[in-house]
Amino acid sequence: AERLFVSQPVVSRQIRELEARLGLTLLERMPRGVRLTEAGRILQQYADRMFSLQRQAQSVLESLRGLQSGRLKLGASTTIGNYLLPPVLAEFSRQFPQIDVSLEIANTEIIHTRLFNDQIDLGFTEGFPDDGDLLSEVLLYDELVIVAPGGHPLVGKAPVSLASLCDQSYVMREIGSGTRAVFEEELRTHGDIRPSKILSVGSPEAVKRAVIAGAGLAVVSYLAVSTELKAGILARIPVSDMKLRRPLYRVELPYKKYSPALKAFVALLFESIRDSDELGL
Numbered sequence: 086a087e088r089l090f091v092s093q094p095v096v097s098r099q100i101r102e103l104e105a106r107l108g109l110t111l112l113e114r115m116p117r118g119v120r121l122t123e124a125g126r127i128l129q130q131y132a133d134r135m136f137s138l139q140r141q142a143q144s145v146l147e148s149l150r151g152l153q154s155g156r157l158k159l160g161a162s163t164t165i166g167n168y169l170l171p172p173v174l175a176e177f178s179r180q181f182p183q184i185d186v187s188l189e190i191a192n193t194e195i196i197h198t199r200l201f202n203d204q205i206d207l208g209f210t211e212g213f214p215d216d217g218d219l220l221s222e223v224l225l226y227d228e229l230v231i232v233a234p235g236g237h238p239l240v241g242k243a244p245v246s247l248a249s250l251c252d253q254s255y256v257m258r259e260i261g262s263g264t265r266a267v268f269e270e271e272l273r274t275h276g277d278i279r280p281s282k283i284l285s286v287g288s289p290e291a292v293k294r295a296v297i298a299g300a301g302l303a304v305v306s307y308l309a310v311s312t313e314l315k316a317g318i319l320a321r322i323p324v325s326d327m328k329l330r331r332p333l334y335r336v337e338l339p340y341k342k343y344s345p346a347l348k349a350f351v352a353l354l355f356e357s358i359r360d361s362d363e364l365g366l
Contacts, residue, residue, distance in 0.1 A: 159188045161190055170188060170209065186350075196209075206341070206347050213332075218339075223332045227331050231321070254284065254302070258289070271327060289309045
């Protein structure tokens with residue numbers, strides 16, 4: 086009664102009510118004090134375990150609030166997953182080493198499905214959902230650029246027209262890729278012009294390696310080649326009549342509640358975007 090800051094009769098009444106609900110006697114009343122019955126000792130053991138679990142739960146939740154533990158599951162389509170998120174993930178892991186982070190890279194449709202099934206916490210895609218089951222917001226705009234090897238004759242020259250580049254060979258992603266579809270649509274708006282020769286490969290890295298080896302020009306995401314451009318391995322060819330920008334989306338479930346870890350990651354991502362002068366928001 087003293088520990089609970091109530092009167093002794095209140096405690097006695099609560100114990101009698103508990104015994105009545107259980108149909109068992111928990112305490113043996115002695116001339117001087119009480120002692121637990123067998124049922125009382127068993128109940129006490131379970132009660133100790135319950136209070137221990139309560140303390141553990143409080144400790145884990147406090148750790149989550151303080152970002153001392155937790156899990157973060159992200160999904161992204163190719164360009165975002167390979168080129169935008171890795172530096173942010175590295176910095177997040179440095180700041181919050183106790184948080185387990187996983188990133189799944191797949192096409193837009195798969196990422197949207199994972200989100201809908203609540204298998205990932207947040208998605209980043211180059212396309213937006215076709216229905217209202219998911220919320221999407223433009224994260225930033227990615228520019229598509231034409232690149233060549235560093236020593237190409239057109240590097241450092243005045244801007245040229247897109248039509249004048251059609252006598253060049255091109256390295257492109259396979260038919261059906263988003264980047265190739267956007268570029269081919271742009272060619273159609275310029276009178277349905279076509280490159281003289283196309284080498285199709287299956288990944289952004291393969292496109293870059295082929296261009297570096299001299300296989301031709303390429304239309305690629307600026308995000309995918311920013312490192313090579315800075316190093317001079319690749320060079321951007323200025324085109325006077327082409328400016329292609331595509332939105333990159335943050336996608337989530339409408340009812341998703343952000344955990345402390347997810348809030349911290351999104352804040353770090355936005356900080357990274359704001360601090361970068363190469364992403365055209």
